[in-house]
Amino acid sequence: MGRLLIVSNRLPVTVLQKKGGYRFFPSIGGLATGLKSLQRSWESLWIGWPGEIQDEEARAELRARLLTEFNCHPVFLSPADVEKYYGGFSNRTIWPLFHYFPVYTVYDESYWEAYERVNRLFCREILRVARPDDTIWVHDYHLMLLPKMLREKLPDAAIGFFLHIPFPSFELFRLLPWRRDILEGLLGADLVGFHTYDYARHFLSSVLHILGYDHKLGEIITREHAAKVDSFPMGIDYERFSGATALPAVRREIRLLRQQLGDTKVVLSIDRLDYTKGIPQRLEAFSLFLKKYPEWRGKVTLLLVTAPSRVSLDQYRLLRRQVDELVGRINGEYGSVGWTPIRYLNRTLTFHPLAAMYAVADVALVTPLRDGMNLIAKEYIATRRDGKGVLIISEMAGAASELGEALVINPNNKAEVAEALHLALQMPEEEQVARNRVMQERLKRWNVACWAEKFMEKLAEVKERQEAFLVKRLRQANKERLVRDYASAKRRLLLLDYDGTLTGFFGRPEEARPGNEILELLARMAAVPGNEVVLISGRDKETLEDWFGDLGIGLIAEHGVWIKEQEKDWEMIEPLTNEWKEAIRPVLELYVDRTPGAFIEEKGFALVFHYRKAEPELGALRARELVNHLLNLTANLHLQVLEGNKVVEVKNAGINKGRAALRWIGRAAWDFILAAGDDRTDEDLFAVLPETAYSLKVGLTPSRARFNLPSPKEVLSLLEKLVDLGPRHG
Known part of the structure; x- marks a missing residue:
């Protein structure tokens, strides 16, 4: 078995340059955690950007240390490329568009050029280290062109891609000027994975409408390649969170929180400070809750934690100001001596205080406007070993499809969120436990290690299926x-x-x-x-x-x-007649009228219904209807109905x-x-x-x-x- 090459924008190691050398901090992010199981069962190499290191001598030293100490291969980027590829196209173009914020989306040609350039640089670095039997797993929206680039250089390689953010509907995705390039880039992979079926469905729809490739059970066959599209909801390290409250460090944090929050009920909100998370809407819903249910004043505290994010972007600075103002207004309007409605922290949490907050929270309020998965919801449920606690989750989060026993709400409906808070805070403990035990069993079975292993198993299945195609390829x-x-x-x-x-x-x-x-x-x-x-x-x-x-x-x-x-x-x-055309032509004309973009081509002894320029799904539907209509009509006319590539042709049989x-x-x-x-x-x-x-x-x-x-x-x-x-x- 060959190696596993894991490719992502950042390495799972944070590199900080200090006087006299470098310090390395292993990442505790979900992806790094999830792939630990694969790294134990595979010989692996992780390829990604280590941070801004410009000195060539320092780069050589760092490359050697990353390889020997962490099994990592760095991809070094210039500050200009980081700004335009990461800060620009990735986070000013793809991030807002894919999260349904087209008004924030920037379409800048220089951003696109940098994105393409950096993807090619990643490709070159992979080619430097790849071996013929390696499996390559590319991750996330920063590297969507990479699978095709690798396929062109390594036509027989096993290549997987996983998108960790939503894939938008066709109506939004079509706004992107470089939409074809992105789709063709992703279809270079053998297996394209998404968190949910909805995202996979949106991708398949975009491929059909933009590239013209239909699918059969998620399999897309292009002229060059066969790719499988499927959903793999990402899990968490369940045992780590489930056992967290037994750790002395977590128990100390729990005692501190209890002292600070008193005997009030705790509603927990933890997020990156990002406009996709719906934090202002969440605060407004909490304000409405306090107004609508005054009996909870003085008895409940919203613990609001926001991790700083992309502070250089204007939208994020404005969002920080908006959140600060809302917290101040709500605390000023409803607070009293001895009770502050919202406790607000703007910082990144390490594992122990995070687990402690999960443990003390009576309610977890997870209401993003759009989220690829949202692991916070899963971590909260896993941490509650006693089965108590209530999860309120947005239907716009990918995790909602797995956590149906939670209170699922529309984050834009403030009254619904306020009602859910009221319901959650008075929910009987036996009902809390009954709901949570079902979700815990599900999360325990499909944990992050299972997610990674199932993806790799499916990738191996896809490569086996492709052998049927490759056997006949003219090698x-x-x-x-x-x-x-x-x-x-x-x-x-x-x-x-x-x-x-x-x-x-x-x-x-x-x-x-x-x-x-x-x-x-x-x-x-x-x-x-x-x-x-x-x-x-x-x-x-x-x-x-x-x-x-x-x-x-x-x-x-x-x-x-x-x-x-x-x-x-x-x-x-042989002698033929075309008298049948007079009976058949009106039928084709009817379907042309019902299918914008379709037209009739008349040959000497054939009539052809073309629908290549029609809307793909409508064209395919009308073509099926037309074929059924014609088969009944031509049964006794010695005519043949042929289905070709976006055409239906009627001609003499034989x-x-x-x-x-x-x-x-x-x-x-x-x-x-x-x-x-x-x-x-x-x-x-x-x-x-x-x-x-x-x-x-x-x-x-x-x-x-x-x-x-x-x-x-x-x-x-x-x-x-x-x-x-x-x-x-x-």
């Missing part, structure tokens, strides 16, 4: 054999589809007109002695004649209806690419046959080929073809290689 050894067979053959037949095989897809069929590169390649290939080149397409014969008529190649139009051999006129494969290709296949004893296609219509062609033929399917979907190639670019590259051999071996 180097098979490619070399194909080239040798071509070079040694005297008579060669090349049967080539056009759209999706020699070129990509376009919004309208006429936009796919071939450029000089493709035309010259086909002409050169046809000119090689012993070669017979046939272009097989679903397009009409007039288009094929216009585009390819003077290249000296054979042409097959409308999926086999029309055939044109070299230096001969077009002929129909006519297909394979039947037309037999005109050439049966004509001679070919020494070499190659056929290439990309969709269902090409399966008929692959089915009639002799076993010795080389059949190539563009894309990774299942096929009768012997081999797969990822894209038209790979097909053109292979044909270029073959045509260069032709004159010497024909």
Whole structure:
């Protein structure tokens, strides 16, 4: 088993430069804690930014110490890149947009350039240390371009990605100018993980609408790669928090808190000082609670703890001022001699005082406006070994989907939060225990170690499933054999589809007109002695004649209806009629009217419903409805309904690419046959080929073809290689 390379923006070690050297402080964050179990079972290396170290000599020394003492490999960044990549794109663009604060989102090209540059720098550092059998696990929103960059350099590597913040709905994500780059970057991973199913669903929707890739049970197959999308709710170190109240240091902290807070009920609020956490709304709801339920005045204290966060950003400075003012106003309005409604601390807590606060709190008030997971809610429940205490949690927190026995509220509904506080403070102890025991059992089973291990197990499953695709991929050894067979053959037949095989897809069929590169390649290939080149397409014969008529190649139009051999006129494969069109056209027109962006293409003996430019989900829905409608309508008309890539085609039955290709296949004893296609219509062609033929399917979907190639670019590259051999071996 290879190593595990863990990649994140920051290392799990905090490095502080002191006089005479450096001091290292292991991180106690959730990610570092969660991956401890994997680090025990894998040989691992953690790759990330250690902090601002500019001196080259100091960097070399630090790199050596981090590797030997902590199994870490540093990625050094310039102050300018830190400011624009981290402070800029990561936290002024991605963070607010993904947390549903588009008004705070900054779209700055220089931020994007820095983000792309730093992701490439991470890629280069990983390539310096990666081994062929390593597994690479990339974490969080700072490095969303990295999976694709790694895939391009390490095509066979096992690459996982986990996003620790929400993934927004398509309607928000589409605001991002670099949306395609982000999605393509993430799809470079074999497994893309999110905290909740909702986030995974939003991601899949964005992939469909922006990139055009649909999914099947979370599996997305692009032309280059197959990726799995799934949800893995992150857990906590349950045993650590469950056993915290037995620690002497925690018990001392509990006694101190009891002395300071007296015998009042305690409502605990702990958060980073971030606009996504809904702290002002929480304070306003607490104020409403005191106003609406005056009987609780003097009997309850809100212990408000905010950890400083991103103090250099304007929104955070304004938020700090707003919170200070709200605390002052509420304390001034409701406080009395001997009772302060809100005890306010603005500092970062270490484990012992944090656990003590969980232990003394009668209620935990966790009401973010948007949160990827929120481990505070889970830590609070785990710490309450006696089963007492009530959790109030926002439905906008990822953890809410796992903690349904808590009081789940809308954080924007102040009256609902106030009512939940009143309900929580008077909830009978037996009900508290009954609710909490269920959540504790769940959190104990799915702890942070389980989260990490389940992700790695799924990644291994995905790689095994990909083997089915990779077995048929035209790898180097098979490619070399194909080239040798071509070079040694005297008579060669090349049967080539056009759209999706020699070129990509376009919004309208006429936009796919071939450029000089493709035309010259086909002409050169046809000119090689012993070669017979046939272009097989679903397009009409007039288009094929216009585009390819003077290249000296054979042409097959409308999926086999029309055939044109070299230096001969077009002929129909068999007598056909198109009288059926009058009955079918109104049906297609009805679906075009119901599907904005769709249109009808009319060929000599076929009608085609195109929906590539339609809204993806609507287009797919209408296409399914249309197919069902047409199958009933054409049952007795000797017509065939074909589903292609974003098209539905109606044509005469019994006519297909394979039947037309037999005109050439049966004509001679070919020494070499190659056929290439990309969709269902090409399966008929692959089915009639002799076993010795080389059949190539563009894309990774299942096929009768012997081999797969990822894209038209790979097909053109292979044909270029073959045509260069032709004159010497024909």
